[in-house]
Amino acid sequence: MDITLQQVSYAYAKNTPFEKRALYDVDLHIPSGSYQAIIGHTGSGKSTVLQHLNALLKPTEGSIKIGDVEVKAEKKSKQLRKVRQKVGIVFQFPEHQLFDETVLKDIMFGPMNFGVSEEEAKRRAIDLVKLLGLPDEVLEKSPFDLSGGQMRRVAIAGVLAMNPEVLVLDEPTAGLDPRGRKEIMDLFYHLHKEKGLTTVLVTHSMEDAARYADRIAIMHDGKCVLAGTPQEIFSDEVRLMDYRLELPQSIKFQKKVEQMMEKKLPVLCLTEEMLAEELAQFLKKEREL
Amino acid sequence: MLEKMIFGRFIPGDSFIHRLDARAKLIFVFLFIAVVFIANNWITYAILVLFTFLIIRMSRIRLYFLVNGLKPVVILIIFTFLLHLFFTREGAIIFEWKFLRIYEEGLRQGIFISIRFFVLVILTSILTLTTTPISITDALETLLNPLKKWKLPVHELALMMSISLRFIPTLMDETDKIMKAQMARGSDMTTGSMKERMNAIVPLLIPLFVSAFKRAEDLATAMEVRGYKGGEGRTRYRKLEWATKDTVIIVILLILAIILVYFRS
Amino acid sequence: MKREIISLQEVTFTYAEEDKSMRPAVNNVSYTVYEGEWVAIVGHNGSGKSTLARLMNGLLFPQTGKVRVFGEPLDEQSLWDTRSQMGMVFQNPDNQFVGATVQDDVAFALENNGVPFEEMVERVKRSLLKVKMSDFMNSEPHHLSGGQKQRVAIAGAIALQPKILLLDEATSMLDPQGRDEVLSTVQQLRAETDLTVISITHDLEEALLADRVIMMNQGNKYAEGKPEEIFQRGQELVDLGLDLPFAMNVSRLLKKQGVTLVAEHMSEEELVNDLWTSHFNK
Structure with a gap:
């Protein structure tokens, strides 16, 4: 599924004394099946871009095309749910979104919201728990009884269970130890390849961007200042230094x-x-x- | 939505009102509530309004900002106004239409009550808009200190208030984040029947509670490690300083009270 | 003669003591930290390293074994005294910020310890200067970045002029910039004072800054030594869920490719030099 941002601007608390601009005329094209990294410092606007990718935020100016749905300012779209089903977001510290009695129910929450049958949702949950390297017993446990690393995996399973075509990852490994980090990143890469997902990785880590992405965009002060292949992006060290980024x-x-x-x-x-x-x-x- | 509210928000500034001691402002507002009830005729209410505008001027807060923030209260004021207008049955009838009768006294009462409401809300807003929450907490703690004799946990209450205030923005961010995460998982909190919406709120509330408890636990640990063991033997970093201007503002209020008594009928 | 600051002797701690199936979070661990040292305690998540932090400042007491701080046994009596000598910074920058503004937060521990007003003002100022946060005296926490909040936490800790600074995964929730801010602040503090630093971490670069590394695995002390000694263990560490320094990883990969090297190197400079001498400078 192609995603195209056209001249997207966004302001928080628009028309109040506390208005704050977060994005300025962002253009970005994410072709179907690509692995796109978005890098930049905290406050560069990358999280705001991320929330536009499944219409959690609507641009105050400009438009976004997600597959064949166009999201625009002030335009009410009934198709937002369709977009949200196809674009799964793994937020930073996704374990904070766990709530249900059992791991199984929590993983089933997303797909069932989108009308997937109970049997099908259950089947997906069982498969995903295995895929994420968790023992079968966790399915009947309360998510709050698990270790931090396990909770993270369950939360990720909850997003994958919706069978999204686009997977958006916001610092998915923050706070994990090195082994956990590598396992999770490798898993996402494997899914990307095997299922032909379009993957968007929002990260601080130059190493992760260089290793996994085939396209990189750099955000700085609310603007998309640079976009290209890793080879292109990292050949311009001087430019990167302008944005306080390292090789x-x-x-x-x-x-x-x-x-x-x-x-x-x-x-x-x-x-x-x-x-x-x-x-x-x-x-x-x-x-x- | 919450971003537009001004009640309880602090606007930094350096006006005469800003620089007053928080205790003076608190005492002022409490006394003012009593003073407002002295007014009972057109002259006294006019004086009250005039005085309020004077205070607004002195605080250098833009009027539109105050008016904007008062919108939620306006409905309440209109409601009280109408209540008095229709249910007071004294004086001459000034308007009659079918079963609806409006009496002179009703109109008068309605207007007076509305003015009373307005000046009270405006002055309380000015208190919170020109004083940092932490100073208000400190002022409350100092003013309530004598009540410690009757076993009122004044220090603990003040600390609770200041920590709550400090965590409000953090918890608002958190709410926003969890709401978005559940929306991305197809949960819909804005449409559907009442029952559906209630169900949709569970996935928001549970994570929010879990995280609030986790934060509370962490915070308690951090406080303990930093040597917190209650109010006993603590020194205070925040010092309130009562200056001449603070005495002056209270005296001005007393003078206002005397004037009002003189002109009331 | 090095002076002992903290020592653990055969310390064991289990969270749910009555539950026999629970393995101890910390099992028979002994070590000593000396004055002026920087000791890193490393291990994967769940290796028991955070439990150690809690044992060192009396948030937990061991079921068996002894904890000594400044040569005295740590117990209910010496607890508060010990805590006033030990500044601590936790993992979550938000959940340890007590004050309404930066300066109030730094003053919090001083207030608790009954420091007189004039001295308090002076110390708050000085501490904020040391962590380079003086410009943010009146800022509220939600306007600060994670790295800034952690620096405020450090200021709050050093305001008490402690002998020990205990960092409990203080950098693990920060972005790279925030992590660098915090680590360089600690380094600078160490250069200026004889502060003893104990950092609990799974971050490799943080461990490399230490004088000594204690490695934990599943509640047991797995190894102890200088960083270069510890990291010489190579594959062993990877198997335990830890990273190796970049230069070492590359050395190992080069060897696999059949490139001869004198050793697996810790620092990039050593590796570059080795490549130079064995392949070009003939």
């Missing part, structure tokens, strides 16, 4: 090595694995010369 660690290290060798590697190394591979090949060639 991913692997590229920073690549630059150090290049400076020492006085030679350049053919591509930017987006991950540690890529760095090791490129470096090994380069050294091999050098030896053969």
Whole structure:
């Protein structure tokens, strides 16, 4: 499902003495099936963009096309529910949204709101608990009796259970330990590939953006200031510094090595694995010369 | 929606009213409530209105801001006005239509009561608009201090009030966040029958309570670790300072009371 | 001679004691922290590291074993005295902010300890200066970023002029910028004073800043040593759910690719130098 933001502006508390502009003329095209990262500092407007992606906020100016539904200011749309079913959002600290008596019921909440039958919702919940690496027993437990990491997984299952075509992730691994972080990010990537999802990742982490995304957009002071492939975005270090953003660690290290060798590697190394591979090949060639 | 409310909000400033001691302002408002009841004829009510405008001027709060924020109260005032208008049966009849009769005294009472309401609400608003919540809490604590003798937990009450005030914005953000998260999961709190809406509110309230309890627990731990063990032996960082101007404003109010007594019929 | 500040001797703690199926959150753990040290206690979520924090400041008392602070056993009597010597910063920046404004919050512990007014004003000012938050004296918490709130929490802790600063996952809910703010504040405090720092964390960079690392796993002390000693363990740490320093990860990946290196390096500089000497500088 394609998502296109056209000249989107947004202001909180419009027409009051406390009005605050959050977005200015944001243009962004997210093609179906792509993995789009949105990066920027706290307060750059990336969370506001995120809430537009399934019409939780409507632009004060401009429009958003989500699939074939257009969301515009002041226009009441009966199709918002259709949009919300197709666009699942995993909010930051999603475990805060758990409420039901059992994990099973909580996961079933989303799909059943959208008219999925009870049996089907149950089947999805059982599958998802397995997919997220939780033991079967948790299904009948209260979500509030689980550990923090398990609660996070249940909440994510609750969003996935709606079978969204677009998955929007807002810092989904904040507060997790390194192993948990990697497991969750790998899971989302696996789903992205296997189900052909369109994935939007809102993050502070340059490393995650470089590793997983095939497109990156940079938000700064409410504007979308840069968009392109990771190779394009990270080749412009000076520009990134203007937005107080850094290069991913692997590229920073690549630059150090290049400076020492006085030679350049053919591509930017987006991950540690890529760095090791490129470096090994380069050294091999050098030896053969 | 909540962003538009001004009642209970503080507008920073440096006017004469802003700089008054919070205790002076509190005493002023309480005395004023009594003073308002002295007025009973056109002259005295006119004096009251005049005095109120003087205070508004001194606070340098823009009038439109006050009026805007008072909208919710206006309905209440209109209601009281109509009540007096239709149910007071004294004096000459000034208007008659079918079974509806309006008496002179009814109109007078309606107008007086409305004015009384207005000046009270405006002055209380000015108190909260020009005083930080923390100063109001401090002032209350100091003023109520003598009641400690009768085992009233004054310090605890004041602390509770200040912590509640501090957490209001945090909990509002949280409510907004959870509401949006459940809306994204297809929950609909704005349409449907009363029963459907009540059901839709459960997924909002439970997480909100859970999180509030978690916050309360964390906060209690943090307070304990930072050496909090009740009001006993505590010193105070906030110092209220009573200056001449604070005495002056109370004296002015007393003078107003004397004038009103003189002109009342 | 190094002076002992905190020591745990064979400490065991179980949350629900009567429930025999519960494994202890902390099991037979002993260690000592010395004056002026920065000790990091690391471990995955649920490894018992936060329980240790609570045992060190008397929020919990162990079922067996002893906790000593400043050489004295920690008990109900010494509790409040100990707490006035130990500043603590928690994980959630919002839930530890008591005051209505920044300065009120910093003053909170001072008020509790009966510090006289004039001195209080002075100390609030000085503490805020140290964490570079002086411009925000009158700000309300909901107008501050997470990193700023944590710096205020640090100011509130150091206003009491404690001997120890205990950071209980103080950076885990922050964005990278906030985390850097907090860590550089702590580093700077350490440079200026002889503050002992104990940081409980799963953040690797935070652990690397420490003089000594204590590694927890499933309630047990798994290892203890200098950061470079701990991280030499490589795969073992990964299996326990922790990260390795970037340079070390790359070293390991390079080796897998058949690139010869002298060692698995902790710092990027060492790795670059190694690459240089073994492959170019022939």
